[in-house]
Amino acid sequence: MSGDRLPCGVLLDDLLAQVAEGTAPRDAAHQRTCPHCRAALAELEDLWAPVRELAAEDVRAPAGLLQAVMAQIRDLSRNNWSAVMSDPTGQTRIAARVVGAVARLAAESVPHVTLALGGGRVATPTGTAADPALVAGTSGEAATDIGIAGNHVVVDVQIAVDLGAPIQQVAAAVRDRITRHIAEQTGLVTTQVNVTVVDVRPPPGRTRMPGR
Amino acid sequence: MSQAAVSADRSADPVETRWVDLARAGDENAFAALVRQYQDQLYRVAVRMTGDPQDAQDTVQEAFLQAWQHLPGFHGEARFSTWITRILINRCHNAHRASRPTDPLPEAEAAGMPSTPAAETLAVAAHRRDAVRQALLSLPIDQRAPLVLSTFSGYTHAETGRILGLSESATKVRAHRARRALATALQEWR
Numbered sequence: 502m503s504g505d506r507l508p509c510g511v512l513l514d515d516l517l518a519q520v521a522e523g524t525a526p527r528d529a530a531h532q533r534t535c536p537h538c539r540a541a542l543a544e545l546e547d548l549w550a551p552v553r554e555l556a557a558e559d560v561r562a563p564a565g566l567l568q569a570v571m572a573q574i575r576d577l578s579r580n581n582w583s584a585v586m587s588d589p590t591g592q593t594r595i596a597a598r599v600v601g602a603v604a605r606l607a608a609e610s611v612p613h614v615t616l617a618l619g620g621g622r623v624a625t626p627t628g629t630a631a632d633p634a635l636v637a638g639t640s641g642e643a644a645t646d647i648g649i650a651g652n653h654v655v656v657d658v659q660i661a662v663d664l665g666a667p668i669q670q671v672a673a674a675v676r677d678r679i680t681r682h683i684a685e686q687t688g689l690v691t692t693q694v695n696v697t698v699v700d701v702r703p704p705p706g707r708t709r710m711p712g713r
Numbered sequence: 714m715s716q717a718a719v720s721a722d723r724s725a726d727p728v729e730t731r732w733v734d735l736a737r738a739g740d741e742n743a744f745a746a747l748v749r750q751y752q753d754q755l756y757r758v759a760v761r762m763t764g765d766p767q768d769a770q771d772t773v774q775e776a777f778l779q780a781w782q783h784l785p786g787f788h789g790e791a792r793f794s795t796w797i798t799r800i801l802i803n804r805c806h807n808a809h810r811a812s813r814p815t816d817p818l819p820e821a822e823a824a825g826m827p828s829t830p831a832a833e834t835l836a837v838a839a840h841r842r843d844a845v846r847q848a849l850l851s852l853p854i855d856q857r858a859p860l861v862l863s864t865f866s867g868y869t870h871a872e873t874g875r876i877l878g879l880s881e882s883a884t885k886v887r888a889h890r891a892r893r894a895l896a897t898a899l900q901e902w903r
Contacts, residue, residue, distance in 0.1 A: 567752060574781050
């Protein structure tokens with residue numbers, strides 16, 4: 502199709518705009534009587550019909566798209582998301598994994614508590630001192646799950662408790678210490694600390710229970 | 714004009730503004746509400762821009778992910794729908810640049826092929842729509858984008874201009890050129 506004029510002088514482009522966009526004809530009276538215009542309009546209507554049909558197709562996002570997007574975002578939030586604190590002089594961003602490291606070190610500092618890394622492993626074997634590099638490093642991340650929104654933090658932590666220690670009190674102490682350390686070291690507000698006790702272990706100086 | 718475009722021309726919806734504010738503060742549920750609101754609209758754009766449902770899905774996912782990561786820097790200078798559609802179009806541009814050119818047919822085969830699909834094949838309605846899809850994909854991307862947004866996705870020229878960073882009049886000119894190129898391609902294939 503060229504941008505040519507019809508023999509009657511009407512621009513073909515104007516007719517295409519009329520058909521494609523529904524714009525009003527420049528000269529409706531002329532168009533009603535001009536055979537060139539009517540023929541060209543009929544041709545363009547036929548040409549543009551499949552475009553209209555395609556544009557009218559009911560196209561919807563695949564069913565799993567929302568879930569896929571949110572799964573990626575949750576993954577980002579767990580691993581890469583940062584707390585953001587703003588003041589007039591600028592922003593401070595603290596990565597979620599840093600908050601996780603603070604939480605794990607805080608939990609490990611509570612008597613009778615060892616982080617549970619999953620798979621039955623504990624961060625600090627019985628009878629050994631906690632290694633801050635190990636507890637705060639990436640291998641300790643399985644023990645905590647950190648959610649951050651703005652300057653609010655939610656911590657899920659998995660621990661093993663020494664056999665004989667009062668679990669409720671130990672869990673309360675873990676909650677309290679994590680909340681305090683995060684506030685002191687990062688300035689963030691901890692709104693929840695969910696403690697999951699996944700194992701008990703012999704206290705230092707005692708051997709492991711038979712059968713375990 | 715589609716419902717999406719009508720709503721895009723209205724001033725910012727207070728509920729949407731609230732979702733954006735909450736999402737900016739890290740609220741995943743609020744962002745999920747935005748995804749739910751705009752996923753169909755964006756997918757419609759992406760599928761016409763890329764011509765492939767899987768590529769379209771990937772591009773939309775990437776656009777939402779990029780939006781989530783950059784929300785702290787989004788302060789409502791534009792409507793959220795404008796902003797995220799701009800991200801999507803940019804991703805389509807990038808994907809287009811990164812894609813390998815189609816391998817040409819061997820010369821012997823190419824010589825025996827008609828230069829355009831047979832007219833009788835395209836006479837079938839479903840095939841005519843396929844012809845439009847192919848013609849759309851044959852357009853340069855700077856023409857395809859305004860046409861996809863205005864003709865296939867229901868955005869006004871003003872909104873299309875805001876998405877593409879063009880004035881309304883420049884958008885109209887590009888859309889018009891694209892329409893003419895599309896019509897020419899369709900005419901050749903009849």
